[in-house]
Amino acid sequence: MLFFRSEEHIERWCTTWRLDKGALIPLAQGWELAKVWYGEDRREPSWRRRTLEETEAVFAQLGFTSDFWNLR
Amino acid sequence: MSDDQTRWHVYDVTMREGAPPLRARLAELLDLSDEEALASLRRLAAARMLVLQPGTEEILMAGPFSAVPTPFRVTLKAFSCYANCIWDALGIAATMQVDAEIDTSCADCGAFASISVHSGEVLGDGFMHFALPPRLWWQDIVFT
Numbered sequence: 304m305l306f307f308r309s310e311e312h313i314e315r316w317c318t319t320w321r322l323d324k325g326a327l328i329p330l331a332q333g334w335e336l337a338k339v340w341y342g343e344d345r346r347e348p349s350w351r352r353r354t355l356e357e358t359e360a361v362f363a364q365l366g367f368t369s370d371f372w373n374l375r
Numbered sequence: 376m377s378d379d380q381t382r383w384h385v386y387d388v389t390m391r392e393g394a395p396p397l398r399a400r401l402a403e404l405l406d407l408s409d410e411e412a413l414a415s416l417r418r419l420a421a422a423r424m425l426v427l428q429p430g431t432e433e434i435l436m437a438g439p440f441s442a443v444p445t446p447f448r449v450t451l452k453a454f455s456c457y458a459n460c461i462w463d464a465l466g467i468a469a470t471m472q473v474d475a476e477i478d479t480s481c482a483d484c485g486a487f488a489s490i491s492v493h494s495g496e497v498l499g500d501g502f503m504h505f506a507l508p509p510r511l512w513w514q515d516i517v518f519t
């Protein structure tokens with residue numbers, strides 16, 4: 304996941320590299336995602352990767368509901 | 376020895392020093408042979424808890440931390456380190472639960488950008504771009 308100054312810069316970059324435009328997320332929303340995703344201490348014995356269902360719940364909680372975020 | 380212990384040591388070193396340990400150090404910490412440490416790392420990588428470097432099979436990513444320099448430098452009070460991507464740069468602040476300064480640049484124009492996490496808030500303008508949908512992330516996690 305790369306950082307861009309603006310949506311215009313994302314579109315130009317995608318054109319340059321012949322890539323489809325993906326999902327763009329403002330930094331503030333990205334911070335919310337980072338807190339949920341990485342907020343746990345991975346040294347904890349109880350830590351494990353999220354199941355597909357748990358990941359879907361995280362995306363839904365943050366409003367990532369478009370087909371782009373569909374895991375199935 | 377369990378893979379949980381391996382993961383604990385990987386993250387203990389990483390979270391105290393800012394970069395994942397080399398396998399030789401990990402083997403020493405775990406009192407394992409190199410072969411046993413490698414086997415444990417391979418299992419963790421197969422479980423998508425770590426990413427190993429092609430060839431050497433040293434740790435490349437212990438998310439959100441990177442073992443190699445990247446365009447996402449994160450400075451905390453305790454150390455400076457590198458993240459795998461802009462999301463992981465924010466993730467380092469989240470997992471360490473401390474303030475952070477992120478130095479990066481726009482992937483299109485190269486303009487420098489400084490992003491701060493201070494008292495639980497992110498300060499800075501711009502966007503993260505997810506080029507691939509999450510169902511494809513692990514097909515090529517380095518590109519992702």
